[in-house]
Amino acid sequence: DIQMTQSPSSLSASVGDRVTITCRASQGIINYLAWFQRKPGQAPKSLIYGASNLERGVPSKFTGSGSGTDFTLTISSLQPEDFATYYCQQYHSYPWTFGEGTKVEMK
Amino acid sequence: QVQLVQSGAEVKKPGASVKVSCKASGYPFTSYGINWVREAPGQGLEWVGWISTFSGNKKYAQRYQGRVTMTTDTPTTTAYLELASLTSDDTAIYYCTRDPTPDYWGQGTLVTVSS
Numbered sequence: 001d002i003q004m005t006q007s008p009s010s011l012s013a014s015v016g017d018r019v020t021i022t023c024r025a026s027q028g029i030i031n032y033l034a035w036f037q038r039k040p041g042q043a044p045k046s047l048i049y050g051a052s053n054l055e056r057g058v059p060s061k062f063t064g065s066g067s068g069t070d071f072t073l074t075i076s077s078l079q080p081e082d083f084a085t086y087y088c089q090q091y092h093s094y095p096w097t098f099g100e101g102t103k104v105e106m107k
Numbered sequence: 108q109v110q111l112v113q114s115g116a117e118v119k120k121p122g123a124s125v126k127v128s129c130k131a132s133g134y135p136f137t138s139y140g141i142n143w144v145r146e147a148p149g150q151g152l153e154w155v156g157w158i159s160t161f162s163g164n165k166k167y168a169q170r171y172q173g174r175v176t177m178t179t180d181t182p183t184t185t186a187y188l189e190l191a192s193l194t195s196d197d198t199a200i201y202y203c204t205r206d207p208t209p210d211y212w213g214q215g216t217l218v219t220v221s222s
Binding site: 043055089096098100 | 202
């Protein structure tokens with residue numbers, strides 16, 4: 001199985017901050033990587049697919065980059081609605097595997 | 108708009124089976140497969156399996172082989188996950204999501220296994 005290592009596990013930030021989350025795959029996954037956001041009691045919300053493509057309706061403050069084994073998610077200017085937990089996930093091969101999540105908390 | 112609407116919460120006794128549904132709408136049902144993902148308390152997200160809504164082909168996570176069954180019903184655009192021989196370790200929220208990319212997710216179904 002492909003292991004997904006996400007860091008940091010949590011971070012504290014303020015409104016307006018730029019935030020970067022990293023995700024590393026244990027083997028190359030080309031660009032078959034998705035990022036999604038979770039809030040308590042809600043279903044996951046997909047943000048990015050194909051490592052860098054925004055899902056429809058997702059604001060451009062979210063940026064994904066990377067290929068192969070190393071990927072990043074950047075939120076350019078954190079807003080109150082962005083405080084949540086973010087996950088990466090590979091869909092290069094089954095079984096799909098997920099990062100452990102990064103909780104973005106308000107400083 | 109695309110929607111995946113799951114069935115309601117279930118409470119089951121150990122050894123029982125549970126069947127969770129995922130009704131799709133807003134897109135051609137057989138154009139996208141369905142994956143099932145679960146999240147147990149204090150655990151991360153875990154892929155359970157995939158089913159092709161076009162061919163019926165399936166792939167299951169190794170740890171569920173033998174007690175998981177995924178099916179679809181095209182006329183009602185509904186996918187089903189059935190898990191047998193439940194134990195307390197199966198207490199989790201179960202999600203359906205589309206394939207090949209997890210762009211849309213169901214709202215989740217809480218399955219509680221308790222005696």
